[in-house]
Amino acid sequence: MRIINVDLVVSAIKEMCIEANHFLSQDMKDAIEEAAKKEESVVGRQILEQLQENLNIAKQEMIPICQDTGMAVIFMEIGQDVHFEGGFLEDAIHEGVRQGYGEGYLRKSVVGNPILRKNTGDNTPAIIHYSIVPGDQVHITVAPKGFGSENMSRIFMLKPSDGIEGVKNAVLTAVKDAGPNACPPMVVGVGIGGTFEKCALMAKRALSRPIDKRSEDSGMRELEEELLERINRSGIGPGGLGGTVTALAVNIDSYPTHIAGLPVAVNICCHVNRHATRSL
């Protein structure tokens, strides 16, 4: 058994909130650079160049990449041989977010009651997803999620008879409806199968997969490639102002499902697809 003090969790999460909001991961940067070379529209190319310049300014001057520094989505993969001490783990996670958003000059974008809508003032609470994994390490992913693209995300409870064509239509419909609102070029996370909530969670998790890594399942890989190509033929383009790069990647995760169902979740993320990871 390994003992980890929750103070370590507080400081790791604080740092990751700041890191994710100022520095995009290298795979995302490479994808935007690649897109700027491929884009056929002149205006689209210039928008992509500006996004690259925006990333440089963010890094050099420590200004968040985007003013919507998101709701903090946190994946905690906890080794089953770990024991936490020094306080309640969940309190530590929220405290890390509170410190990160405060000390990092990040925007406080969370309202307490969704109907009454009073800002909580410190960007808490975070959205936390726990899973227990083998071993004695803790793997943390902090993925601040902006709501311009989150609002464009969808769940489709398809019928088994809708089949793969139904899945493709669902993804293309979600992307088309998102259009310019989701700050294209987008990253499209898709969850297929499971239950209502499982497919949503898979779609979210798929967004933090390295953007150049395709699904290990050959059928899903083909689907990812076909959908990316078709999305990029939609014409939406960078900023929604027309072009041949509408999405940078389609990342699909799947899970067994019920004989009666075919759930599909499409979680759309903008080009500011932020995630920081760390192991304790």
Added chain:
Amino acid sequence: MLPRKSPCHKKLVTESDGDRMADRLMCSELSQVGTVKEIEMNRHIEVPFLEASAASLRAGDCVYLTGILYTARDAAHKRMYEALERNESLPFDIRDGVIYYMGPSPARPGRVIGSAGPTTSSRMDKYAPILLDMGLKGMIGKGRRSQGVKDAVKRNGAVYFAAVGGAGALLSRSIVGAEVIAYEDLGTEAVRRLKVREFPVIVVADAEGNDLYDTAAQRYCREATVDCMNIGGAISQT
């Protein structure tokens, strides 16, 4: 020095005549789409608007705004709307003015503002027509507007601009002053008076009823199963 950048602009600050020509070409690519005629590009415009300058802008124009913008997003619009319902006045003079749908991240010490890019405009669709009818002349945001908003833009000789979404660090460089003037308790959603210098935007919806999002995507659409005329359609029905 401030950058002069819009999606149609390549070079920083000093622009030679050659650069200007290049900009014209790039912008005219956009404006030739659909029915929009060739128009004057890269205009530098003062805001609040003088006379009929808002009505003379056309979808696809790349312009730089210099002067005063007011920020307001969801919560501030709701409060302004409620104030009007109670026959109270708005916290600032909207006549000929421009509202920027934006909630910044906090400024670091010594800085004017934090990251400051546009938010999705459609959430303000419910409130925009009444403000336009009261004399608001411009809105800056990102994404589709409802037909109701576009009709109000047309009716009032106003304009809807897009700024590049997700480029908040870059856009913050064109903001040279910021002060909260109302609803301070709303935090990032408070109404701010911004002083901007050559703030880069593109005209999306104009006083003739053109919508750049309709025409621009159509030009590159090669996917039969996607209805290119209706991109962003589901959310623009309100």
